Amino acid sequence: MKSQVLIIGGGISGLSTAWWLAQRGISVEIWESGSRPGGKIRSHSEAGYLTEDAAALLVNFRPQVDQMISCLGLDEHRQQRNEGLNRYIVHHDRLTPVPMLLPALLTSSLWSLPAKLRLMAEPFVPKGAHTGETVSEFIRRRLGQEVLDTAMDAFVSGTLASDPDLAEAQSVLPRLTTLEQRYGSLTMGMFINKVIKRRRANNADTFSFDNGMEQLIQALVQTPGIRLRTSAKALRIQQVKRGWRVQGKIGGLPADLQVPQLILSTPADISSQLLEETDTTLSGLLADIEYAPVGVVHLGLNSNHIQHKLDGTGFLVAKHNSLPVNGNLWMSSLFPHRAPPGKTLLSSYIGGMRHPDQLQQDDETLAGAVLDSLRPLMKIEGDADFISIRRHPRGLPLYHGQYRARLAQIATCLQTLPCLQLNANYIGGVSVRERIYQGKCTAQAVTGNLKQSNSISHP
Ligand SMILES: Cc1cc2nc3c(=O)[nH]c(=O)nc-3n(C[C@H](O)[C@H](O)[C@H](O)COP(=O)(O)OP(=O)(O)OC[C@H]3O[C@@H](n4cnc5c(N)ncnc54)[C@H](O)[C@@H]3O)c2cc1C
Structure with missing residues (x-):
C-alpha cells in the first residue's frame, strides 16, 4: 500500500510523529539517512556499562508521553529514577545541594x-x-x-x-x-x-528504560503502519500538484517518491538545503538557526575509589566556576544496572556555549581533563577503567535571539506550502518529552490536511 505521509529523518521527532499518525490509521514511510533509526539517541552496552550518546532520561509531566509508553508496552520496562536523590550545583568549587x-x-x-x-x-x-x-x-x-x-x-x-x-x-x-x-x-x-x-510539572517523573533510551526507539519502529527505510537519504524535494516529490538514494540506489503529505524531521541546516529550491526565505530562516557542539564523556570507576556518597542525580555548574564540564549525571545512582557490580558510571556533558572548542580535543586529553576536574569534587582516587566519548558537532539547536519571531516567520512561509510540515528539535523544545508532544501536534495537523484533501478530491 502506498504511504500517505513521508517523514524525512528517523530521530525521535520523526518516529514519534509517525507513531501518532499510525494510531490514526495513517500509513507512514520514514526515510532515515543513517543505517539505524533514533538519530542522536543511541544506547550502548559495553563492558557491563550502559551508556547513552544523547538523551539519558525523560523528565515527564505530559500525559501524551505516558500514553505512548503504555501503548508501546514499555510500562514494565520503565526504570524510575531512584527516590530521594539530591540535586547538586558546583558553587565555589564545591558540590552544594540545591x-x-x-x-x-x-x-x-x-x-x-x-x-x-x-x-x-x-x-x-x-x-x-x-x-x-x-x-x-x-x-x-x-x-x-x-x-x-x-x-x-x-x-x-x-x-x-x-x-x-x-x-x-x-x-x-x-x-x-x-x-x-x-x-x-x-x-x-x-x-x-x-x-x-492542575499540573504535574511540579512533580515531574524522571525515568529511562531497562535497555536505555534506545528501547523507546526500538519499540516505535516496530509499530504496524510505519515503514522505516534506513540508508535512505533525501536529496531533493519539489512541490507537485498533489503533494511533494522526493528524490534521493536508498541503499545507494536512486529513489523517487510522490506523497500527499511530507514532514521534514531533519536538523535545521538539512531542512534548509532541501527547501532551497522551493522557498529561499524559509531556507534562509532555517539556515540561520545556530547549533551548539555537545559531547558526553562516560567514565567508569571503581566505586571504592570514590569517597563522595553519590547521593544525588549529579551536578550542574554555576557561572564563574572554571570546570571543563557543564554537567554530570551520576548514572549508576540514578538507575540500576548502569555499571557492573562495584563500579560507578559518571557521564559528563561538555562543549556547549561555555566551551565551544572543547570537542576538538582528542579523547585522552578530554577524558583526563574531565577526570581531573571531578577528582577534588567527589574525592576520586585512581583512574577510570572504562572511557567512552561521544561528540555531536551540531548537538543542540540554540533558541537564541528573537526566536519566537523567527518561528512565526517560518510558520508564515509554511502557509504558502500546504502539505509540508517541519517537526524537529529546533521547534517547540529539545527534550524527548517535547519531541513526543510536538509529534502529536504535527500528526494532528497532517490528519486535518489529509481529511481536507480527501473531501476536496471526493466531494
Ligand atoms: C548530548 C545530549 C544529551 C541530551 N540529553 C537529553 C536528556 O537527557 N533528555 C532529553 O529529553 N533530551 C536530551 N537531549 C535532547 C534530545 O536527545 C534531542 O533533542 C533529540 O534526540 C533530537 O531528536 P530529533 O529527531 O529532532 O533530531 P535527530 O536525532 O538529530 O534526528 C534527525 C535525523 O535526520 C536524519 N537525516 C539527516 N539528513 C537526512 C536526509 N537528507 N535524509 C534522511 N534522513 C536524514 C539524521 O540521520 C537523524 O537520524 C540531549 C541531546 C544531546 C545532544
Whole structure:
C-alpha cells in the first residue's frame, strides 16, 4: 500500500510523529539517512556499562508521553529514577545541594541572605510584559542576579548547552514565563498549581528504560503502519500538484517518491538545503538557526575509589566556576544496572556555549581533563577503567535571539506550502518529552490536511 505521509529523518521527532499518525490509521514511510533509526539517541552496552550518546532520561509531566509508553508496552520496562536523590550545583568549587523546600532554602549556602530575601520577595515583583526578553533578563527581574548566576545559568548551560544572555526566555522557559503571565508570579503560580493539582510539572517523573533510551526507539519502529527505510537519504524535494516529490538514494540506489503529505524531521541546516529550491526565505530562516557542539564523556570507576556518597542525580555548574564540564549525571545512582557490580558510571556533558572548542580535543586529553576536574569534587582516587566519548558537532539547536519571531516567520512561509510540515528539535523544545508532544501536534495537523484533501478530491 502506498504511504500517505513521508517523514524525512528517523530521530525521535520523526518516529514519534509517525507513531501518532499510525494510531490514526495513517500509513507512514520514514526515510532515515543513517543505517539505524533514533538519530542522536543511541544506547550502548559495553563492558557491563550502559551508556547513552544523547538523551539519558525523560523528565515527564505530559500525559501524551505516558500514553505512548503504555501503548508501546514499555510500562514494565520503565526504570524510575531512584527516590530521594539530591540535586547538586558546583558553587565555589564545591558540590552544594540545591534546596528543594523552604527550610532548606533558608539554611542553604548557595545564596547570600540578601539573595534569599530577594527570592522570597518574588510574589511582589510586578508582572512584566516583556516579549523577547532573554533568560538572564527574565530571571534577574523576577528572582535576582544571584539566582541567575548560581542556578539558572547552570541549568541553561548544563541542560541546553545554551547561553542565558542570548537564549529567549519564552522559548527556553515557557512554563515559567506562562506562570508569570497567568498568575503574576512564579511562586504563586507554582503554589496554586500544586494546590489545585492542575499540573504535574511540579512533580515531574524522571525515568529511562531497562535497555536505555534506545528501547523507546526500538519499540516505535516496530509499530504496524510505519515503514522505516534506513540508508535512505533525501536529496531533493519539489512541490507537485498533489503533494511533494522526493528524490534521493536508498541503499545507494536512486529513489523517487510522490506523497500527499511530507514532514521534514531533519536538523535545521538539512531542512534548509532541501527547501532551497522551493522557498529561499524559509531556507534562509532555517539556515540561520545556530547549533551548539555537545559531547558526553562516560567514565567508569571503581566505586571504592570514590569517597563522595553519590547521593544525588549529579551536578550542574554555576557561572564563574572554571570546570571543563557543564554537567554530570551520576548514572549508576540514578538507575540500576548502569555499571557492573562495584563500579560507578559518571557521564559528563561538555562543549556547549561555555566551551565551544572543547570537542576538538582528542579523547585522552578530554577524558583526563574531565577526570581531573571531578577528582577534588567527589574525592576520586585512581583512574577510570572504562572511557567512552561521544561528540555531536551540531548537538543542540540554540533558541537564541528573537526566536519566537523567527518561528512565526517560518510558520508564515509554511502557509504558502500546504502539505509540508517541519517537526524537529529546533521547534517547540529539545527534550524527548517535547519531541513526543510536538509529534502529536504535527500528526494532528497532517490528519486535518489529509481529511481536507480527501473531501476536496471526493466531494
Ligand atoms: C548530548 C545530549 C544529551 C541530551 N540529553 C537529553 C536528556 O537527557 N533528555 C532529553 O529529553 N533530551 C536530551 N537531549 C535532547 C534530545 O536527545 C534531542 O533533542 C533529540 O534526540 C533530537 O531528536 P530529533 O529527531 O529532532 O533530531 P535527530 O536525532 O538529530 O534526528 C534527525 C535525523 O535526520 C536524519 N537525516 C539527516 N539528513 C537526512 C536526509 N537528507 N535524509 C534522511 N534522513 C536524514 C539524521 O540521520 C537523524 O537520524 C540531549 C541531546 C544531546 C545532544
